[in-house]
Amino acid sequence: MKAPNFEDILKSIGENNNTPTIAMCLIAIFKGIFRPMFTMMDKKSDPETKKYAAIREGLTEVAALPLYAVTPFLAAKLAHYLGKQLKNEVSVNPRRMEATSKFIGLGVATLLIPAVCNIIQPPIMAAYKKRQESKKAQLGNTNITNPVTQVSQPLQTTFKSNFNRGMKVGG
Amino acid sequence: MSIIKSMGHVLENKRFARIATGATATVLIMTGIKAVARPAFIYADKKADAETKKYTATKEFLYQILCLGITFVMLPIFKAGGFKLAEKYIQKDAIAAKILEEASTSKGSKINAFKDKGKSILDRLKKAKEIIKANDTKEPQKTEDAKKTAAQLEPVANAINAGNGGEELGALIGSVLGLTIIAPLMSHHILHPIMKALGMEKKPSSIGTPNEIFLADAKVETEKGKKVRLNG
Numbered sequence: 585m586k587a588p589n590f591e592d593i594l595k596s597i598g599e600n601n602n603t604p605t606i607a608m609c610l611i612a613i614f615k616g617i618f619r620p621m622f623t624m625m626d627k628k629s630d631p632e633t634k635k636y637a638a639i640r641e642g643l644t645e646v647a648a649l650p651l652y653a654v655t656p657f658l659a660a661k662l663a664h665y666l667g668k669q670l671k672n673e674v675s676v677n678p679r680r681m682e683a684t685s686k687f688i689g690l691g692v693a694t695l696l697i698p699a700v701c702n703i704i705q706p707p708i709m710a711a712y713k714k715r716q717e718s719k720k721a722q723l724g725n726t727n728i729t730n731p732v733t734q735v736s737q738p739l740q741t742t743f744k745s746n747f748n749r750g751m752k753v754g755g
Numbered sequence: 756m757s758i759i760k761s762m763g764h765v766l767e768n769k770r771f772a773r774i775a776t777g778a779t780a781t782v783l784i785m786t787g788i789k790a791v792a793r794p795a796f797i798y799a800d801k802k803a804d805a806e807t808k809k810y811t812a813t814k815e816f817l818y819q820i821l822c823l824g825i826t827f828v829m830l831p832i833f834k835a836g837g838f839k840l841a842e843k844y845i846q847k848d849a850i851a852a853k854i855l856e857e858a859s860t861s862k863g864s865k866i867n868a869f870k871d872k873g874k875s876i877l878d879r880l881k882k883a884k885e886i887i888k889a890n891d892t893k894e895p896q897k898t899e900d901a902k903k904t905a906a907q908l909e910p911v912a913n914a915i916n917a918g919n920g921g922e923e924l925g926a927l928i929g930s931v932l933g934l935t936i937i938a939p940l941m942s943h944h945i946l947h948p949i950m951k952a953l954g955m956e957k958k959p960s961s962i963g964t965p966n967e968i969f970l971a972d973a974k975v976e977t978e979k980g981k982k983v984r985l986n987g
């Protein structure tokens with residue numbers, strides 16, 4: 585089988601009606617890679633804060649990618665069904681209906697991402713926080729002179745309600 | 756049934772379909788939706804306090820506006836670049852090359868003019884392929900004519916699709932670069948002065964990990980010459 589050359593790649597992109605979906609999925613993938621990377625490269629924040637923020641950013645894109653990949657196709661299926669219902673009453677252009685419905689599907693996915701993040705992030709970040717707390721408790725038992733380890737536990741309950749909520753700002 | 760009919764008309768709309776098939780419009784519109792929807796979701800959160808919500812929603816809104824601005828600037832440049840790369844493949848076919856030449860001399864955007872002129876050829880090829888696929892035995896001449904048309908138009912369509920593909924590839928690369936690398940890097944330098952100008956420079960005390968708040972408090976205490984607090 586001949587390897588595709590650049591011309592073949594351009595042709596297949598030109599013929600493909602799914603470039604909007606591909607664009608949103610690619611953005612989600614690269615955001616999931618680069619945003620945590622940039623966060624970890626930040627020299628001003630402490631390592632724990634960076635790690636926490638990077639995990640949240642990664643989780644936001646983990647939620648975004650399947651939504652962007654699947655919702656347009658579900659919308660297209662719905663439009664296909666709608667087209668069948670309307671076939672006798674209105675002249676239907678299936679390609680146009682498919683394109684518009686996939687676009688609407690992407691819009692719906694964009695609106696659903698924060699809601700899905702609000703569901704999946706709190707338990708995961710709570711589990712991560714619990715793991716970090718138990719690590720610190722172990723360190724605290726063996727290293728009494730470390731004030732950071734000792735103080736972090738009493739303060740945590742104050743921020744519990746804000747900690748795990750929703751996707752990372754600026755996603 | 757009338758609701759379904761109205762929905763059908765919306766989905767059938769030529770203009771919507773044209774916007775919906777391009778990566779450019781999709782990226783811009785989705786970023787616009789995020790700029791409105793995400794702050795709205797933040798404000799809808801009943802558990803967070805008002806100060807936190809205001810800070811987070813404002814920052815999110817500003818970030819999405821920054822992304823919108825970056826996309827507006829970068830996409831036309833990358834689209835033009837992608838189309839330029841594809842021009843040598845368009846030139847391979849005489850008819851497609853002529854369409855490109857006509858598009859270059861047209862008043863508006865060269866890329867849009869090329870797409871508009873090329874669309875009629877793609878539609879003719881599509882119709883011919885549908886007739887071939889239907890293979891109506893009652894009208895064999897129709898099928899034969901469609902096969903000839905398809906054979907003539909296939910190379911032209913390939914060249915036109917290569918041009919369209921070049922533009923879309925440019926849009927894909929531009930949007931990925933802009934939104935995943937440039938926007939996060941620029942946000943550090945741009946959002947902070949704007950938040951400061953709005954009087955929202957500091958995060959509300961309810962935001963932050965325990966370490967951040969402890970270290971901030973510890974700094975205040977040591978600056979006042981007191982010992983660092985160990986418990987609350």
